[in-house]
Amino acid sequence: MNTSYDVKFWDIRRNASSKTPSYVTRWKVGPKEKSKTFRTKALAENFVSDLRQAAKRGEAFDLGTGLPESMAMAADTGPTFFEFAQSYMASRWVHTAARTRETMTYALLSLVPALVRDVPGRPDDEDLRAVLREYAFLPGKRRGELRPEHKVASGWLEAASLPLGDLAEPAVIRMALDAIALRFDGEPAAANTVRRKRAVLHHMMESAVELKKLSANPLHAVKWKPPKAVGAVDPRTVISPAQARALLDAVKLVGRTRGARMTAMFACMYYAALRPEEAAGLRRQNCDLPADGWGLITLERARPQANKRWTDSGETHDERGLKHRAKDDTREIPIPPVLVAVLRQHIDSHDTAKDGRLFRTSKGRPFSSSAYSAVWREARRLTFTAEQVASPLAARPYDLRHAAVSLWLNAGVPPTEVAQRAGHGVDVLLRVYAKCIDGQRAQVNGQISKALET
Incomplete structure (x- = not known):
């Protein structure tokens, strides 16, 4: 030297x-x-x-x-931030689900193009994101041939990326935080999105400390609060049992056969509070469907949807264990006679897949979220008034699950039992559904009035 x-x-x-x-x-x-x-x-x-x-x-x-x-x-x-991001994704790939890989990548699509020097010839941001999404963050065996414009973008990122050590500077780590606070179009990102991206950045910095690439997590040195996220279910989304029945009847009318094939799936979300990925993984062998009385669903697996580039199978759905549970744990959900009848009719009309799955297209494929969301939108249009269609009332299929849990709580079912059936912790259950527990206001008002009279 x-x-x-x-x-x-x-x-x-x-x-x-x-x-x-x-x-x-x-x-x-x-x-x-x-x-x-x-x-x-x-x-x-x-x-x-x-x-x-x-x-x-x-x-x-x-x-x-x-x-x-x-x-x-x-x-x-020292590595650049881009190099460390690649090694971080590679180390996490085997240990994370497809949706988690997608979430990590989405955060890095904001961070990597922001943490760069002002090197001439910067490609368009969309080209930078494309090379990260379609090449840089995939395992080597999944990478295709880089297109010419992507080769330019990749080379520019390698040359321009800031050293990882620069993130120890408060001004640089604030650049990272500013980047995750915005959408790709420059508008403020939703609070939950910002929180998820910050969680990814925090875990990356902790990993860098563990690997002795940084002496301390630089996020701890800056005062920055993520936007406040709404953690509770909006009671305006919750439908009544009569509205649920009307919506399920309307689903049958959507399309030539698509709606009829989905009716029982939506019924499981409402009467058994299944998550969409749990309904997608439901098999005949998971269902005890007696001729009379209550039945039982024993959930074993879920089939969450993600972009096929992030799944282990290369398909849009991977089988996973149940959310918030050990790998081979199960969850039992007693189901009312009305759902037993719906499932029995569905099996009689549409049979099952070779592996016993109940819900699939006429060609045996799992329903995509875009497909069942489109059917749900049409069912709402057929059922609700124009004002209700424009409102948040049951705006998403997932709101059927919220309606189910709210119904159980308001019916007086003990929170421990509701949590067990819904697959929640009791503390999370009460926090998330606090605004949906009705019937206590009049009683509490009476107690306050009585106290004021003394």
Whole structure:
């Protein structure tokens, strides 16, 4: 390493040639002038401050990179954020479900293009996201041939990505937080989306600390609060039993056979509070359907939907264990006679798949979320008034599950039993459905009135 102690610094200046605001730091090591561009003035000032402090400590500066010895060594040995993101995804792939892989990637699509230097020739953001989504974050055996525009985008990211160590700077970690707070179109992201992306970033930083790539999690050094998310079910989404029956009748009328094939699936969401992925994985052998009286569903597996690039099977649905439970754990749900009758009729009319699955298309494929959501929208249109269609009332198929749990709680079923049937913890159940528990206001008002009269 050729070094020099002859170092001179110039003032930071605004980069007038850049499309977006950026700032150029300039300094001289021996006879060689150096410069580096940053997206914010604060980042530029921090960088120059580090250079000045190294010079005061008497460090030699490398003539090639223009950096003091300590910074040059860190730059040579540390990964970029892009490189670390790739290794992070690779290490997590085997241990996570398809939907989790999709969530992690979605967060990184915001982070990786934001944590870059102002290198000339930046590709369009959509090309950058495409190369990350379709190539960089997939296992090697799943990667296809890069298209020419994606080769350019990949090369630019490799050259422009900030060193992972730069995230230790508060200004840089704030850039990351600002990136996850926005949608790709620049509008503010939904609160739950921001929280999920921050959770991914937090876990990445913890992994970097564990691997000794960072000395501490930089998120702990900044004061930043994610937007407040609504954690409780909106009672305006909850339908009555009469409305549920009307909607299920309307589902049968949608399409030539599609609605009829989905009716029992929606009935399971309402009468048994199944999640959509649990209904997708329901088999005949999971159902005890007596001729009279209550039956029993014993859930074993779920089939959540994700983009096929993230699933183990390469299909849109992977089989997984039940949510919030051990791998081979089951959940028993007693079902009322009305659901027993619906399931028996469904099996008589449509039979089952070879593996016993109850709900599938006429060609044996699982229903996609877009398909059953479209049927549900049409059923709402056939059932509700224009005002109700425009309201949040049962706006999504998942709201059938909310209606079921709300009904059980309001019927006086003990929360422990409701939690067991719904697959929730009791604390989560009461927090999520707190606004949907009716029938207590009049009683409480009477108690308050009585107290005021004394």
